[in-house]
Amino acid sequence: MTVDTKIINISLANPRGFCAGVDRAIQIVKLALKKYGAPIYVRHEVVHNKYVIEELRNEGAIFVDEIKQIPSGSHVIFSAHGVSKLVKQQSRDHNLIPIDATCPLVTKVHKEVNKMYDENYHIIMIGHQGHPEVEGTMGQIDQNSPNASISLVQDLNDVEQLNIHADKNISYVSQTTLSLDDTDKIIKALKKKYPRIIGPKTSDICYATQNRQDVIKKMLADHDLIIIVGSANSSNSNRLVDIAKENNVKSFLIDNMDMFDPACLQNKKKVGISAGASAPEVLVQQLIKKIKQYTEVNLVELDGVEEKVTFKLPAF
Numbered sequence: 001m002t003v004d005t006k007i008i009n010i011s012l013a014n015p016r017g018f019c020a021g022v023d024r025a026i027q028i029v030k031l032a033l034k035k036y037g038a039p040i041y042v043r044h045e046v047v048h049n050k051y052v053i054e055e056l057r058n059e060g061a062i063f064v065d066e067i068k069q070i071p072s073g074s075h076v077i078f079s080a081h082g083v084s085k086l087v088k089q090q091s092r093d094h095n096l097i098p099i100d101a102t103c104p105l106v107t108k109v110h111k112e113v114n115k116m117y118d119e120n121y122h123i124i125m126i127g128h129q130g131h132p133e134v135e136g137t138m139g140q141i142d143q144n145s146p147n148a149s150i151s152l153v154q155d156l157n158d159v160e161q162l163n164i165h166a167d168k169n170i171s172y173v174s175q176t177t178l179s180l181d182d183t184d185k186i187i188k189a190l191k192k193k194y195p196r197i198i199g200p201k202t203s204d205i206c207y208a209t210q211n212r213q214d215v216i217k218k219m220l221a222d223h224d225l226i227i228i229v230g231s232a233n234s235s236n237s238n239r240l241v242d243i244a245k246e247n248n249v250k251s252f253l254i255d256n257m258d259m260f261d262p263a264c265l266q267n268k269k270k271v272g273i274s275a276g277a278s279a280p281e282v283l284v285q286q287l288i289k290k291i292k293q294y295t296e297v298n299l300v301e302l303d304g305v306e307e308k309v310t311f312k313l314p315a316f
């Protein structure tokens, strides 16, 4: 089909795509493959992007859900989302050699949880149930211990349902890839309910999540469609789509170009494109190429914050 629009203006968000934590995690898998040879076992998808995972799988990485699926004595890479203490213990019990690709900004949250636990706080984690980062962060505390004291809240309703004894010292942490606005609302509600609650010195939501959300907010005023390149299980990519939709701008997530339906461009004058923190630039370029098959394009790279964050690789 051709699209019934003479020319479509496309704006490319900046910053978009890979963050420092994702870049580091991918490098760790590649370096481990080079140093130890294939196969290299990775617990969970090292980052949430199907294209990246397929590429690493082709190079010899094997992704598993459970430690027991890995042959004893092998190397195991922990994903960028981090792991619980139980997973680390299981790896030791299984005689595995760990290589930790946990993003340092997730490790920061783990440290906060451990400190608050040692100081006898009840910890409230703001996050999405079932997300591996939440499992890893909540799993810093042994849930079977009689002193275990951590609750998960996903929304304002969960805050209302909380029933923590008023004498308890209470603190909160959050998943790194949440919506800034939703998290702010939850923190305000927590502070109202528990005025003595304490939180991290700086927000747990990471710089990459914040920057990508800020750009989408700027695009809302003059774009009639915002396409986000990213996989369905990528939390930060989904939050970008949410921001557009909540502000009545059409938006969807695209993981591969087979998903692209040119009908989405019908009558659109200005389309914004961004990519979640785990989505590679090659997919953004494929999307632009795909759109050009259907319509003439006027492409503009938007100015944005320059991200200079880099993380050191672990020694292994």
Ligand code: SF4
Residues within 6 Å of the ligand: 019, 020, 021, 022, 080, 103, 104, 105, 106, 176, 177, 206, 207, 208, 209, 236, 277
């Ligand atoms: S999105 Fe943020 S927390 Fe997650 S890997 Fe990237 S920098 Fe780290």
